[in-house]
Amino acid sequence: MPELPEVETVVRxxxxxxxxxxxxxxxxxxxxxxxxxxxxxxxxPGSRIAGVRRYGKFVIFELERASGDLTGEKAKDARxxxxxxLGMTGxxxxxxxxxxxxxxxxxxFGLDDGAELRYTDIRRFGRMLVVPESRRETVLGSLGxxxxxxxxxxxAGLLAGRRARVKALLLDQHFLRGLGNIYTDxxxxxxxxxxxxxxxxxxxxEALRLHxxxxxxxxxxxxxxxxxxxxxxxxxxxxxxFQRRHRVYQREGKKCFHCGARIGxxxxxxxxxxxCPRCQRAPRRRPKxxxxxxxx
DNA sequence: CTTACGGCCTGGGTGC
DNA sequence: TGCACCCAGGCCGTAA
Numbered sequence: 001m002p003e004l005p006e007v008e009t010v011v012r013x014x015x016x017x018x019x020x021x022x023x024x025x026x027x028x029x030x031x032x033x034x035x036x037x038x039x040x041x042x043x044x045p046g047s048r049i050a051g052v053r054r055y056g057k058f059v060i061f062e063l064e065r066a067s068g069d070l071t072g073e074k075a076k077d078a079r080x081x082x083x084x085x086l087g088m089t090g091x092x093x094x095x096x097x098x099x100x101x102x103x104x105x106x107x108x109f110g111l112d113d114g115a116e117l118r119y120t121d122i123r124r125f126g127r128m129l130v131v132p133e134s135r136r137e138t139v140l141g142s143l144g145x146x147x148x149x150x151x152x153x154x155x156a157g158l159l160a161g162r163r164a165r166v167k168a169l170l171l172d173q174h175f176l177r178g179l180g181n182i183y184t185d186x187x188x189x190x191x192x193x194x195x196x197x198x199x200x201x202x203x204x205x206e207a208l209r210l211h212x213x214x215x216x217x218x219x220x221x222x223x224x225x226x227x228x229x230x231x232x233x234x235x236x237x238x239x240x241x242f243q244r245r246h247r248v249y250q251r252e253g254k255k256c257f258h259c260g261a262r263i264g265x266x267x268x269x270x271x272x273x274x275x276c277p278r279c280q281r282a283p284r285r286r287p288k289x290x291x292x293x294x295x296x
Numbered sequence: 297c298t299t300a301c302g303g304c305c306t307g308g309g310t311g312c
Numbered sequence: 313t314g315c316a317c318c319c320a321g322g323c324c325g326t327a328a
Contacts (some may be wrong), residue, residue: 001320032305032309057312057321088321091306123306156326164299180321181324230320270301271321 003084004147005180006232006240007054007266010092013235014059015052018092018117023049025064025110033087033106033121035129043080043130044109056143056177058082059092063130074077079133083140089231093118103136122231140206147214150176152266155214156207159199166202166210168269179214182227182249185274187214189248195273196266201283220245221233225256 003011025046031037047063054060079266084092090100094123097116101108107119107128119128125187131139145154162169169175170184180186188195190212193206204212205277226232228239233239247257251274 003321085322122308125305127322168299171321233298272319293316 001088001180001182001229002077002090002226002232003057003180003183004054005183005218005242006226007057007086007178007236008222008233009226009240010086011019011052011054011180012106014092014094014117017115017235018049018061018111019051020049022046022112023117024081024108024112027107027110029140031106033126033128036129037094040128044082046117046146047080047118048183053142055117056146057085059086074294079152081131081133081136083127083129083131084119085127087123087127088122089122090122090126090285091118091231091233091237092235093237094235095237113175137296143173144175145175145177147178149219150211152211155211156204159202159207162199164199165268166193166197166199167271169199170214171261171271176216181271181273182229182246183214183217183221185249186217186247189275189280192215195268195275195284197283204243247274249274252276 002289023046026044028034028037028040033119035042036191044063046066048066049061050064051062052059053062062082063080063082064109065078065080065213084090086092094115094117096112097110101118102120104122105120106117111117119126124289126220129139145158158175159166159169167184167188171180171181185195187210191206191210193202193210221227221240221242224241224245225234227246229240229243248263251263254263255261256263256276258276258281259278261276263274264277266273266275
């Protein structure tokens with residue numbers, strides 16, 4: 001499941017392999033995950049890949065249109081953004097066109113050095129769209145801050161005053177951009193915070209610990225080239241290694257690396273949430289507002 | 297506005 | 313061999 005570290009790994013691989021290349025051809029298979037397939041076929045051939053970047057879980061190809069076909073007013077849209085969200089099972093790989101084509105490969109882009117960029121996606125939960133500069137904000141503008149760029153104060157400030165459960169917020173791409181189920185669970189375990197805690201109930205010290213945990217987990221995961229749980233592979237088609245370092249994710253019933261208690265699973269924000277019931281204490285049951293009810 | 301929740305998309309894995 | 317069912321992440325609509 002591509003989250004921030006996986007997308008970052010893919011982007012670094014693509015950047016190294018594709019920067020400066022010109023797209024020569026586009027071949028599409030199933031297109032129901034593409035906003036407008038015609039625009040892809042129309043705009044991409046002839047474009048040069050000026051750079052490949054990550055924004056949240058999006059891969060962004062910065063494209064420069066050949067200068068010849070641009071005039072006057074349109075020049076400001078000379079820069080196009082080719083946005084790809086890998087969804088759950090999306091893979092973006094760069095290789096030789098003669099390599100066998102994997103099942104569920106729905107887009108192939110021929111490049112001017114003879115290489116081929118391929119998009120493979122079993123579930124097609126991914127997304128693909130081309131937007132001009134002027135529409136970039138519409139698509140990406142509502143996303144939250146990048147967890148690797150956020151300062152401890154920033155995160156603590158955003159969590160304060162929110163009644164939603166902390167895990168729901170961490171998963172919300174409009175709150176933080178880039179975390180998914182694996183890295184929220186791993187971060188919360190590391191910070192020893194129960195996923196069901198209301199965000200506002202976190203003490204300052206806990207919020208700072210969470211910030212530290214998130215950045216630590218993400219940095220290590222990037223260093224190990226992401227987690228390959230089901231389908232994820234990097235730009236060269238190789239799996240990552242961080243799944244070996246998972247401490248709670250999909251470890252229900254196994255021993256906690258901290259305390260030895262059995263890892264539990266509950267549903268929070270509609271997602272399976274793995275946690276250690278001893279290290280990550282459950283929030284107090286909703287206090288019934290009876291004056292007579294006393295604590296402990 | 298905020299929050300919670302159910303449903304939808306697709307197809308691999310599982311259990312019968 | 314078949315088949316119903318569950319689940320995954322993101323998103324959207326609805327209700328409180």
